[in-house]
Amino acid sequence: MPRHRVLIIAILFILPFVGLETRLVYLQGLMAETYREQILKKRTGVRLLPLWRGRILDRNGVVLAQDLRGFDVQIRIGDFEKRPDAAEQLLRLLPDRGEEITERLRVIRERVEEKVVGLPLKQARRMRVQEARVAYPFLVDIPFQAALMIESHPDRIPGLDVQEKLRRRYPYGALAAHVIGYVGQIQREEYDRLLNSGFFREELGESVDDAQFELLKIRGLFMDELIGRTGVERQYHKELRGRRGAILRERDTQTGETRDVPATLGEPGRDIRLTLDLDAQTRAERALAGKRGAIVAMDVWTGEIYAMASAPAFDPNDLAPPPNNEAIRRMADRDAGLPALNRAIASAQPPGSVFKLMTGLAALQEGRIEPSTSFPCEESILLGGHSFDCWIFEHGRGHGPQDLAGALQRSCNIFFYSCGKRLNMLSFRSWMAAFGLGEKSGIDLPAESPGRIPRQATAAKATVGEMLNISIGQGELLVTPLQAARMTAAVANGGRLPRPRVVMRGESPPSDHVETGARPEFLAVIRQGMWQVVNEPGGTASMSGMSRFHASGKTGTAQTVPGKPNHAWFVCFFPHEQPRFAICVFVEYGGKGSSAAAPLAVPVAEALQRYLPAAAQPSNETPPSGTPVAPGD
Template sequence: MRKSRQLKNPEQEVRIFRGRALLAACLVVALTAALMGRLVYLQVVQHEVYITRSEKNRVRIEPLPPTRGLIYDRNGVLLAENRPTYNLTLVRERVEDLDATLALLVELLELPDAEAEAFRERSRQRQRPYQPALLMSDLSEAQIARLAVNRHRLPGVEVEAQLLRYYPDAEIMAHALGYVGRINAEELENLDAGNYAGTHFIGKTGVERQYEEALHGQAGLRQVETNARGRVLRELGRSDPVPGRDLTLTLDKELQTLAYELLDGRRGSIVAIEPASGEILAMVSAPGFDSNQFVTGIDVTSYRALQNDIDLPLFNRAIRGQYPPGSTIKPFLALAGLAEGVITPDTVVRDPGYYQLPNDSRRYRNWLRWGHGRVDLERSLAVSNNTYYYTLAHELGIDRIHERMTRFGFGQRVGADVFGESPALLPSREWKRGRFNQPWYPGETLSVGIGQGYWMVTPLQLAAATATLANRGTTVTPHLARAVGEEPLNLPPDQSPIVLDNDQWWDRVYAGMEEVLTGHEGTARRTGAGLEYRMGGKSGTAQVFSLGQDQRYNAAELAERLRDHALFMAFAPLEDPQIAVSVIVENAGGGSTHAAHLARAMTDAWLLEEEAPEVEELRERIDNDDATVTGN
């Protein structure tokens, strides 16, 4: 009999069900425990970590840039100010699609192609994480309005109200003040990250660069609450920035303006110094340029135009222009000859119109080809006799000339706070050996004796040397700052005055320089007509190219840029010098006419507080003198 088959086993099914249910329950309990454990870990153990992260998403620290210090002239006239403006900034880390955002900004701002490329380049400039990059300055009202309407489409983009540097007399003051500009990647690497956080501009040249630390100030911070898109909702706290200190310069705005107008569009420089203090009263290089263009970022077309301008408006001739000093150095050489015992005030040289070295057939000519006859010290300065100084230079020799001229500051930087100054060149035997691997020749000493050859000076150097001459050997350090904040600029006193064996030698040199302007043979006698004070000066003519042995200089036959440079140095009054001036006008011909009149106008304005003659009147005087007066 076959056994019946059991189709169901209820007990087994119950056991299976109970096992599965228990397993499921255990799994649920385990997962619940893991979840609860994770929650406890996040809420309790990692509480501080995640609350900090949360706060960072909701609260952020923003830098507050300081207000840049203002710049004034010696009389309190404002030369560099800050005006309110709106800038466009971008934090790259908060932008999801940088290319799309930039394309939208270019469209909203209506930028031309050339500016659009520069705009994109600025967005890629290296920046510290979460620091705003400056894309554009000085937004117009229309641009601000379009950005505000589309703000929801521009996460990470902000319009910030800031103060922007502005120069009221940009062209006149450009080279002396310098300018500020956007911080570039190289500067960013070397700046204090904390102090310059939020700052987009830095001094690039001139006084702005020299006194950057004082003018910049100290950055502050503020704590703000933001929404999920990074927009500021409210301010939670702040540490205010410390404004930059104001700067008072030694410059006199009126005298600076006069100097620029006197140059009348010609290439050149005028520097005026107060001999007693070394304060620079005026320091002009012409032509100038609009320095305000560089603050917001000059466009490519305008910058190329300045770079390609044949007159080099970006070149600071006052401190970097190097010119042969010509006959302006004759008073300094005369003092060197007296100090070294090579000449006395009464030494007479016979001038036949030329000088010859021993055993040399070459003739080194005086500017007056038939000569001045018997020439003593004072007359040598009044008529600017070359033969006298050929003789003196040969007897002194290049070694003693170099040593004595170094004491007057030639061949070295003389300014205390003049950024970018060139030392120019005072040649020596060692210099030539190192530069050309050649010996020094006697004929080169003669060229140096009349301020030609290798010798080069800057207008600032020449003015500083003139101030030392006016001070009877007491040297002062030319400087542009009078006070930084409330602190006056204190310079160390002169430690190495030039002392002569006989103090009357200064008077004899002064007498010759006065004869330049008032003597009947003086090279600048027309300039000195009607002087109301005693003034000493010396004209100079710097050759642009050398003439052959028997060639004669004829300006009318030369292209304008091949003509001689005109120089003049002067100080006044002789008995109590208040101003020392150097003037260089490129390719203007003889210094006894063009440059001398400009120097006289400067001293008149400073000493007599008179307005200078109109430019047209001055130009007419110069033209008349060019036709009647000769000399260098």
């Protein structure tokens, strides 16, 4: 082979090694110091940033729920046990949490031992040393003074790290608790579901590697997740929660210094502004003090809820972590009145005479009566050996001839029995549904009850007796206070059934409603009768105090189980000339609607006056004189 070819082949063979040697010289010489410094720096862990939950505000910006800073403690068990009296020192600092401290130390030691079970001796020793350096969650929500002492005297109680944590707090306690709701610690099944779905992993992103994520999971650091349990906290949990962030902590192995490197940027939760007015809500809850019941106040046009009170209530501060076990037990205690139950949307009850609004309207719509039709209230209606009476018969007299407006004013049973006898249950049922009864309203709160109206399948077979019962709000009929308020709003605004909501949509929210199909002239007759209920002598709510608000309303007294008092109801809207608000008051086993329910609407109406234009402000005139003739509703 020619020598020049050999030379070329040799050069081509040697060139790659020359390049490699050059690179080695560069790395080991010129860049050696740089890489040595990088190697000495080591990522030692990931720190999760706390989730900053959004605030919940009333319609005027008053804070009703917010996150506040608290102090939690993590423990490195190896450093802690280097000082024999560390536990004793800690017990002196937190004497009221002795049992908790002892139990947590036991659990953490057991967790460390569980990780070395089955390992070879040498590997087990190495694992113990490693785990002894791990910071485990230890104590939650310690006082500021204790946190300061631990941080400023690490020599006395070594191995403890104080971390600022966020606590969900409700400044007004039980006020609006059923609307706001509360948060609770994530449960095991919820945690497993989120973990298996990849929720936690995807949220942290690629900056946190799989090994680091597994370490976070093993340490149980995702178990501090808070979940909205009821109310707005549950309904808007995703918006309120925000997004979790993480920081990578790097440690210089020479100096021991650490620095934090952002890995995943978190996002605070969104603030939620409610439609509630704090003053109206406060007055509604005070009105219900010592009772069981509900009050709902809503805008008849937009469906915005200005007040939604349910009694008895609960303090969500007692249920947010760390929870009060006695408060949790009481939530479902029937003897305590089931404080967890939002009676405004979840308690469906017989509506009694407030339902006469529907009976009169359906009779008009179906052509069974005219506005001027009159029925005499003189004697009972006998059917199958049962007597259907008017409440006034207890006083030895009847109402005499009554038209629809007068029958509403005096709540005459005989008039509405007469309407019920003439109605067809199928068509009657369609009008109930048109005004939102028998179905959920679509309010942006969980656990709403649909109530109950006669089923389609059985309506065609309804007996006369069933029709008579339904016509005065008894029988196969259950209504929630929210449904009653919504029904009243539709009567007030000319037949538009608004969709209620508790969260604001903007400064000028669009009206979200369904047309009921009711004729305006017939609704006007119903409104006239409601005006007479409140504003004319003999009206069952004429002594309630609501006349000064130019209100129109209807009382109701619903029979319950034998041996129990009646339920008391009152629905109204005001002002009559320019309707703006509808109110429903329900008092469980309260007695008569005229005396037990109607007066409770007054303080709520007072609070809502501020939202009325000056021309529509109610007068302070004395309510019409004269005592109603033995008001029974």
